[in-house]
Amino acid sequence: MKDSKAFESALKGKKIPILVLDQKWHRLFAIHGKTNEIADTEKELDELLKTQGRCNNDLKELKKLKTQTMSNIVANMGDDVDEKLDKDKQIIDEINDRVDSIEEELADTKQRIFDVNEHLMLLSMDYFSEKIEKNRQESKEIDDWIANIRVELKKNVIKKQNRDINNREIYSYLHDIFGAEVLDLFDIEYDDPMVFDADKRD
DSSP states (O other): OOOHHHHHHHHTTOOOOOGGGOHHHHHTTTTTOOOHHHHHHHHHHHHHHHHHHHHHHHHHHHHHHHHHHHHHHHHHTTSSOHHHHHHHHHHHHHHHHHHHHHHHHHHHHHHHHHHHHHHHHHHHHHHHHHHHHHHHHHHHHHHHHHHHHHHHHHHHHHHHHHHHHHHHHHHHHHHHHHOHHHHHHTTOOOOOTTSOOHHHHO
16 A cells, blocks of 8 residues: 555545445446455445444434433422332433443444544555556557557558558550550459540550
């Protein structure tokens, strides 16, 4: 991989989209496919996104349960049901502990998503910069080939014109000297429209 520090410096402050969620990123690999390292990093990022989704869902459910439990506590505050209140408070404590744990996991997961996504971006840029350079070199080679062919083509066009002019002169002189019948005996024909029709000349 090229100098990752230079890449990181250039990327500082820039928002990088989550690549595995971007269809354009996937389409970049439609022709050549992904390297094993890119594919493995993609899978790692997919798993982290699943973990993030699970954490968010768990937090949503826990907050809903906490709201319901708090409503129960408020509703039972005037009643002489200490046992019920103690149980609800215990549930609240357990929910709070669980929320703290999930939020810690979520924060860690988000950081890992950022890091892995950035790594995937660097792998992708390195991969495609090589592809672009290879394509550029091949394009240059083809350009050179086309230029050479054009030169050869021009030379051959001139050669062809010279051969046609030479044939035209030969046929014309032979026709003038020997006539059409003699030329026919030797199967000498010339269908260039620029040459007069021997049968009509006389």
